[in-house]
Amino acid sequence: MTDSAPFLVAACQTVSGTHVEANLAAAGRLVAEAAAQGAKLVALPEYFCLMGASDDDKVRVREPFDAAAPAGPIQRFLSETAAKHGIWLVGGTVPLAADDPAKVLNTTLVYGPDGAVAARYDKIHLFGFRKGEESYDESRTIVAGEPQPAVFDAPFGRVGLSICYDLRFPELFRAMGDVGLIVLPAAFTHTTGSAHWEVLLRARAVENQCYVLASAQGGKHENGRRTWGHSMLIDPWGNIVSVKPEGEGIAIGAIDLKLIEATRGNLPALRHRRM
Numbered sequence: 001m002t003d004s005a006p007f008l009v010a011a012c013q014t015v016s017g018t019h020v021e022a023n024l025a026a027a028g029r030l031v032a033e034a035a036a037q038g039a040k041l042v043a044l045p046e047y048f049c050l051m052g053a054s055d056d057d058k059v060r061v062r063e064p065f066d067a068a069a070p071a072g073p074i075q076r077f078l079s080e081t082a083a084k085h086g087i088w089l090v091g092g093t094v095p096l097a098a099d100d101p102a103k104v105l106n107t108t109l110v111y112g113p114d115g116a117v118a119a120r121y122d123k124i125h126l127f128g129f130r131k132g133e134e135s136y137d138e139s140r141t142i143v144a145g146e147p148q149p150a151v152f153d154a155p156f157g158r159v160g161l162s163i164c165y166d167l168r169f170p171e172l173f174r175a176m177g178d179v180g181l182i183v184l185p186a187a188f189t190h191t192t193g194s195a196h197w198e199v200l201l202r203a204r205a206v207e208n209q210c211y212v213l214a215s216a217q218g219g220k221h222e223n224g225r226r227t228w229g230h231s232m233l234i235d236p237w238g239n240i241v242s243v244k245p246e247g248e249g250i251a252i253g254a255i256d257l258k259l260i261e262a263t264r265g266n267l268p269a270l271r272h273r274r275m
């Protein structure tokens, strides 16, 4: 049964550094702030546990995955934090061990209010970008997930999972089916984010007539990188409900399931699809 009363969700924005312990402490403070304000679902950003000095650092802190018992400090932190606050915690991304020992899976693990794993999504699309001095190639250290959508059911409805660069591939979001909320942990670069972040997020909300909650890295990092931030909640009409432009903090706002129904009733574009 779906509980249809409006409820709060929050996107945590971090400026993660090169030390896992310090990053987990920062994430813990932000989740506690969101929970204290009443958020039922809280999302952390991509790479919330580490923005390493080099891309290979995430391989150094990789953890095996165990759905039954947290198999490392990052998974333990997520499980304990969800249970402590009694929330749904979308755990940004965790570097999970892959078959190739030189690479990881860049994975979102979702924990329920009981601290148990409720869903897993391995990032499908791997970011590559080169312009001037800037160069990114995730395929060097990350193995792409199997190309299939991941959703989970919470008491307030169905939630779809995606990560950062996935945002540029609308077919993934369509394949999620009927979701009321899409969550996107991210670490968009300052260059690409200033140009594309908001317009892409709002497009995904409008074309799927659902809420989008995007939790981002936002600021100048210890490793010299600069990320765009602008963590936000967007409603099914494409309005920005709440935004955290820069630096550490949260973007918190209400989800009203009746607005999804009303939007789809007024403008039945999803029913008008012919392909």
Ligand SMILES: NC(=O)CC(=O)C(=O)O
Pocket (backbone or CB within 6 Å): 127, 164, 165, 168, 187, 188, 189, 192, 193
């Ligand atoms: N950092 C990413 O994975 C994606 C990004 O910055 C972009 O798509 O732009």
